[in-house]
Amino acid sequence: MEMDIALRPARVEEASEIAALVAEAYTPYIARIGRKPAPMLADYTRVVRDDEVFVAQLGNGIAGVLVLRRDRGDLLLENVAVRTACKGQGVGRHMLDFAEAHARALGCAAIRLYTHERMTENIEIYRTRGYHETHRAVEDGFARVFMCKSLVGLQQP
Template sequence: MQTIRRARREDADNIAALVTQAYTPYIARIGRQPAPMLEDYRQVVNDTDTFVLTDGAEIAGVLVMSREDMELLLVNVAVLPRFKGRGIGKRLMALCEQHALDLGCEAIRLYTHELMVENIGIYHKLGYRETHRATENGFARVFMRKALVAR
């Protein structure tokens, strides 16, 4: 049975392992570990709105968000590779949007590496629009935004 819940501090090691598995395929493409692999997930769980999707006792997906004024920053969404194609990413993205609306946010912002082209395509399909590109901390990033309409 799959459930979504707020991450707890004791989930940090499992979240870090999930992120490592999810992002390892991109290392060869971008020439270094992607930024999410460099995070301290104990600190992330403390400082952000982090949710996990569990499948039984296993964490299969993670969603990390942070409110910035009237917008929500989608910091990270990741799914264990063996769970891909089961709609987990879509469920986590829907949660992100609902969370933003619940907080009264006007938009969701995110960024991804410019070489993670499949992710850019997914975000476009979900209604995100590219706002600009820039290099930050040595990463060539694509910045995107989705305006929200209160329901």
């Protein structure tokens, strides 16, 4: 059963809580990719100040974080992370729906993202949501899969 999820802009004073949530969400991937995933290396005080960061709230707590950035007329989905205890409650789906609606509201033609090639379950989630793989490349030592979803001509859900 999906809970009542509210998204709101993140506040700088929440940066340490956001960093802890991201670390919790991405720690399981360390063994798989052989190092900390890129989102674990970010300075979330800077990220909250410089990017569009939203938190998903369930009750009184932060259940997820969404980091977006305008890039060449598209919206880049920089990071989406869900607290382990909140997985399976629709938090991630709610944040992805919000990201697409936000991109449309900004007039973006597409929403783009990248993920590590060994995060295969994430690649599959994005494919089922209409993203297609554009290319693969190694950036900053990470083997990344780049994906894109065109928003032109798509009906808003």
